[in-house]
Amino acid sequence: CRHLESLPTNVLLDPTQQQQLLVAGSAVAVGGLLTCYYWVYQGTKTKRIPIGDGWWGAGEKPQSEDEKVFPFQVQTSDEEIQDLYDRIDRTRYTEPLEDTGFQYGFNSTYLKKVVSHWRHQFNWKKQIAILNKYPQFKTNIEGLDVHFIHVRPPHREGQRVLPLMLVHGWPGSVYEFYRILPLLTNSLDSLAFEVICPSIPGYGFSEAPHKQGFDTLAAARVFHKLMERLGFSDYYLQGGDWGSIITTNMAQMKPECVKGLHLNMLTNKLRGFGVLFSILIGRYLPWLVGFTREDVRRLFGSVGFMERNFYEIIRETGYLHIQGTKPDSAGCGVNDSPVGLAAYILEKFSTWTDFNNRDLEDGGLERKFTLDDLLTNIMIYWTTGSIVSSMRFYKENLKTNIDNRLDNHTGVYVPTGLAAFPNEVRHVPQSWARDRFRNIYSYSYMPRGGHFAAFEEPQLLADDLLQFVKKVEKL
Secondary structure, eight states: OHHHHTSOTTOOOOHHHHHHHHHHHHHHHHHHHHHHHHHHHHTTOBSOOOOOOOOOSSSSOOSSOOOOEEEEOOOOOHHHHHHHHHHHHTOOOOOOOTTOTTTTSSOHHHHHHHHHHHHHTOOHHHHHHHHTTSOEEEEEETTEEEEEEEEOOOOOTTOEEEEEEEEOOTTOOGGGGTTTHHHHHSOOSSEEEEEEEEOOTTSTTSOOOSSTTOOHHHHHHHHHHHHHHTTOSSEEEEEOTHHHHHHHHHHHHOGGGEEEEEESSOOOOSOSHHHHHHHHHTTTOGGGGTOOHHHHHHHHTTTOHIIIIIIHHHHHOHHHHHHTTOHHHHHHHHHHOHHHHHHHHHHHHHHTTOGGGGGSTTTTHHHHOOHHHHHHHHHHHHHHTOHHHHHHHHHHHHSSOGGGSGGGGBOBOSOEEEEEOTTSSSOOOHHHHTTTBSOEEEEEEOSSOOSOHHHHOHHHHHHHHHHHHHHHHTO
């Protein structure tokens, strides 16, 4: 209010500006009281979530678990490749509507180009050699054979090495990290990482749960057990998409083991009086609610908050409702058709990289990725038959009222670094992120990139992660 009173009295405002100022003044008055109440409520949050235990293997839990870690390599056969070709050759296509780009989903004209490359140029055996260039392993945890990549840096005199776990999301895989791994492990910097990349159970080369209920909390516990089994007592975590939620749960579950948490997808619930207040006032008085100019640009754009944050999300979350309710029905089709699987997954790599790609006939896919890289990710799903189990992960996390889950009311107190990429599906300002993340060491407005940060912009993500860890380590 003090700032409003200081406005020049000789300035004439048009009716629209007067109305905006009235809204702002009213919001300031009401928001002050509501914000006080909100922060009192925030103080009641718990500081950790229980670790719990689980068994996701087939049948009853045995008396003892086999904790051996054994090497793994991706393999294929001529029969597997020929079956793929036969299915591709029998594909039925539907002609797209005129001038629709990717607005109706994956444009089938461009899909034919992708499939032609897949059928005639893509070499799966060559890509398998690339997949196998990093050491891979499996170990049984809670009844599941969990796959992971484990890369140690070369020894360099005076270089400090820290353990780091990278966790992927949907519809990705550990292959998303193949471009960032050398930047983290083979760095000439004073700091390097020993990197562990697990496949989420039900994704790719990790065994799918045989029982209901495997959610992000279960994955967090399994990954903590993995790190313990590998001999690590404290470590850094990095994640995006589901990986962001899983690593956040890990920090909430065993904060004493997590030296730092770095995320490239920020999660918060649009709830509470503080958030409502900032939505009402943020466009007009951003400094009052902790917004920067960049926050205003990303939150409101030229179309307003509702269009940018709600209507766009509704347009892009049809898959979530399907996978969160009846994943086996939709999954049946894409598990049987390689071309259907490619269209279903690659449409996400188009739109989640940049919403503007929906207006392009090729979906902008080859602006950030090569077809070989995209098809390698598809082949991981296809050859393992894991698309249905990966889709079930949504139902397991959404089948109960997710707002009542304990982890959503538990703060994150470990050092946290947040990388906000401009084309991420939803922007979360630092002032909102503080609702959950109570010890933010760094918050970076990344200059470019979208949802698949490690895959799209590995150098940017690696640099931001390194700078965050240096702050935590005081280097």
